[in-house]
Amino acid sequence: MPKGHIFVLSAPSGAGKTTLYKGIIKEIPKLKYSISHTTRPKRAGETNGRDYFFASVEKFKKLIKKKEFIEWAKVHDNYYGTSHSFIQKTINSGFDVVLDIDVQGALQMKKAYPGAVLIFIMAPSFKELKKRLVLRKKDSREVIKRRLCNAKKEVRYIKKYDYLIINDKVSQALRDLYSIITSRHLKVSGSVIKRFD
Ligand code: 5GP
Numbered sequence: 338m339p340k341g342h343i344f345v346l347s348a349p350s351g352a353g354k355t356t357l358y359k360g361i362i363k364e365i366p367k368l369k370y371s372i373s374h375t376t377r378p379k380r381a382g383e384t385n386g387r388d389y390f391f392a393s394v395e396k397f398k399k400l401i402k403k404k405e406f407i408e409w410a411k412v413h414d415n416y417y418g419t420s421h422s423f424i425q426k427t428i429n430s431g432f433d434v435v436l437d438i439d440v441q442g443a444l445q446m447k448k449a450y451p452g453a454v455l456i457f458i459m460a461p462s463f464k465e466l467k468k469r470l471v472l473r474k475k476d477s478r479e480v481i482k483r484r485l486c487n488a489k490k491e492v493r494y495i496k497k498y499d500y501l502i503i504n505d506k507v508s509q510a511l512r513d514l515y516s517i518i519t520s521r522h523l524k525v526s527g528s529v530i531k532r533f534d
Contacts, residue, residue, distance in 0.1 A: 417438070
């Protein structure tokens with residue numbers, strides 16, 4: 338019986354997911370971030386093995402064949418995948434793990450691990466999401482339009498998630514995430530019942 342829990346975060350681009358997972362990792366010592374494999378080119382400031390394991394399409398396809406991924410998906414024309422062995426090792430050694438993956442991956446994770454907690458993060462409104470994407474000055478107008486269009490598709494999956502965090506103020510959203518993670522440990526389960534038999 339694994340001792341750690343799996344938390345999956347998904348959000349449209351601009352909802353603040355990266356800030357939240359980086360913040361929560363600092364607050365909860367027994368929580369590790371799952372580093373995905375990807376075929377997308379490395380961005381400035383990213384490090385192989387810290388942000389992602391960067392791989393060629395050929396290597397990625399080999400890893401799929403070797404069943405190295407619990408889930409994988411094509412997102413914005415690039416492949417992304419979650420390492421099976423890393424997740425297993427982490428939860429078996431008593432650590433929780435947090436994944437930052439898209440909606441397709443989240444649903445595959447739930448199938449593989451029904452106990453995984455799916456958390457959707459959203460900005461307070463589409464208007465606010467657009468404002469954030471414009472203000473961060475990272476994307477062209479065309480890309481922002483595409484990201485907003487994707488966001489409208491992604492929110493349709495909220496009902497498949499266990500929790501929704503509205504990221505209005507980061508401090509409150511972090512508290513919400515903290516509560517979800519800590520309450521997962523208080524849930525009555527088979528191992529807890531056995532202890533009092
Ligand atoms: P980015 O390239 O901007 O880092 O990530 C693009 C999208 O890919 C984000 O929605 C992110 O959550 C998703 N993603 C990152 N890693 C994985 C993964 O291992 N599996 C899946 N399904 N999606 C991922």
